[in-house]
Amino acid sequence: MAIRSLVIALALGLSLAFQAFAQAPDANTLVVAQSVDASKLDPADTGSRPEANIAAHLWGTLVQTTSDGDIVPYFAETWTTNDTGTEITFRMVPGLQCHDGEPLTAIDAAYSFNRAKDPELAFTGNTPGFIFASLGFVEARADSDLDVTIVMEQRNPIALGLIGEVFIHCMDSYMAMSKDEAADNPVGSGPYRFIEWIKDDRIVLERVADYPFAVEGAFERIVWRVIPEASTRAAELMDGNVDIVANVSPDQAATIDASGRATVQAVAGTRRIYVGFNLRDEFAASHDNPIAIEAINNVLVRRAMNHAVDVETICTQLLGTDCERATGLVNPPNDPPDLEPYAFDPEGAERLLDEAGYPRGADGVRFSIRLQSPNNRYLNDANVALAVGQYLSDVGVQTDVDLLDFSSVYVPLIIGGNMAGPLFLLGSGGATWNALYDMADLSRVDAGTNYTGWDNPDWFSGWDRIAATTDEAEQRVIVNEMLQVFYDDAPWLMMYFQPDFYGVSTRIDWDARRDEKVIVTDATLR
């Protein structure tokens, strides 16, 4: 009898569980799936891209960068720069307020900048860690209720774009909270207000009524779900439970497209993938293959290696999309229009290597070299590195590929001591809004991001010439000259701008951006 009751209960339980299950979002809710959760929601301390995506809906900024790379007014309606270029004063839109009803003025804007720099709070996020360092930020001050001035160490041609990354929040709300409280209790100023955060599961935001910059037809609620596994994200998308999925695996694109419920948008991202030549003396002194070191210090060899690799085929076969080979370190549309990418020309590469004094030996090998690459950091990076290694080996440069764990081995090797190489594969974040942002990787010979240790004086003297003029057309001429130097001297084996893949439900209208930002304020129901 007891067993029979148990069986009946089990059957009832299973029938309950196996009822057709529907959890699709309603017409007012947009669901976005990202691979990781935010670790904190403090506007001064956002770190990862998924965290910044959510923050961009909670808080506004003085200016915004559009998906086309244009910098447009947002909380600031106009701005002026002083004669020395060290101060930019923004006139803010009147009548703004934070989500708790506190008026948002220039005092709050100045506080937002200064709070991020406060040594007692010791933030390490993107604003204090990268934006302020790149900006040369000194302080922010409120000149009136509507005027806020950002003071920098020196004129900075890319200041506006950087300032547009700083989230503006209200002083009284944040003064009343400790750092720990602020991390979990965001008081926003942007188009969506914070409703709920279930850690590692979801963050729910709700549209702010009467928001001055609201887009007509925007969704009432946004749910940011955390789905770490790419296959699960794709399944949720195809089942109609999620509307936008970031980081779709390219091999799932055809399946998603065939589902009829979603499509995959592939965009050429702004992350520059390249193979660097480690030209540093300290690396040369410690490396056990002097022939390889001597070879990569020869510009003819570096050009030959650029000609040896078929980047278009790598994109098609390994990244699942067409791409245009990079001509240098600057993202389109800011790259020089007259430069043509290095052509895939193995015969030409062999000629250059012969000319450089590295003929094939009896075994067909000119010289051996090591290529180091992270494994699983960038899109299909390990296979890309293996393919590059094979292309180089095909022209007689016997290439051994070392695949390394990114966080434990590669980062310390690259950032810590610049000891990767002689060849190393790397991806570096870029932007669409100014060539100088991308070029700032090589702002000085000793810049932390000059991983190759390249020291061509024709390039580095260009920075002084740019700083000496405020004329944008003149700056553009100098930029093009510098990029020609980069192209000719080839400190990088130039590859591609990493494509990004987004899965988008067929029930919505939304276009993915190139800069890895997932901004859904303009997403609408079809």
Next chain:
Amino acid sequence: MWQYAISRILQASVVIVAVTLITFLTLHMSGDPTYLYVSERASEREIAQVRERLGFDRPLHVQYLSFLGGLVQGDTGRSLTYRTSAMDVVLERLPATIELTIMAMLIAVTFAIPLGIVAALNRGTAIDGGIMALAMFGQSIPSFWLGIMLILFVGLGLSWLPISGHVPVIEPLLKGDLERAWSNLPNALRYLIMPAFTISLFSLSRNARLVRSSMLEVLSQDFVRTARSKGLKERAVVIRHALRNAWMPVVTMLGLEFGFLLSGVVVVETVFSWPGVGRLVFNAINQRDIPLVQSAVVVFALVFVTLNLVVDVLYARLDPRVRLS
């Protein structure tokens, strides 16, 4: 009994210290974690500042002793990524993991025991062969693959169960919100079935085999023959006499099984987007958030050690010949 309990607690302390030491050294062996907390454009000076702020500039033994000192006072430090008490972050995720593990345990026990008994009673037949073949399959199949297959066929294809996510039950219970816990229960079960089954399949298969072999051994003994010769019904012979005696190795295994299931949640929580400790640890290891990893290790070790203790006590209760000493 008290002497036994105190000696086991001392043993547990040694285990926890050893486990945290190994974890600490392993995480540090893979390089300086500071680089994961600086911008890619950070200068050497900025990197040094962050290293000092995070405390990684101190000698390793000082860092570890500092952690141990905190542990004694119940403070395992602040998470580097969440910037709050690491133990709080772990305890916040623990209910979800416990829900998953209990459900997995229930599935494993509910199916393993009857399957093992049926196989033993039908030894050498097609039923026995079929059950053992399924058990072999269950032990061979990787949980990662099984999880994805369930998602594709049961979740996406048949739409019987939700693909991923979590509805809490223990968390509202702990907050005293019984109404919410009760109303969440039906939905929570739907979300639990696939991940719990994925975790439990290995245990279910292993325990079915164990029950079968244990039952076979007992069924061949004299007291079972005596019970049958007394004219008892077969069900009474199996349940009252044979199963009770076959129970001992199964209880031992089940106690350890909870710990095993707990360790299995890392992959399954990632596949099913389950917001538990397993996924937290996985991310913390990638980020080398050492205080967070250490806190989770301490919690897991405590659970494991406590379960072992419970099993030992239970063992003595089930078999009076066993004495705790």
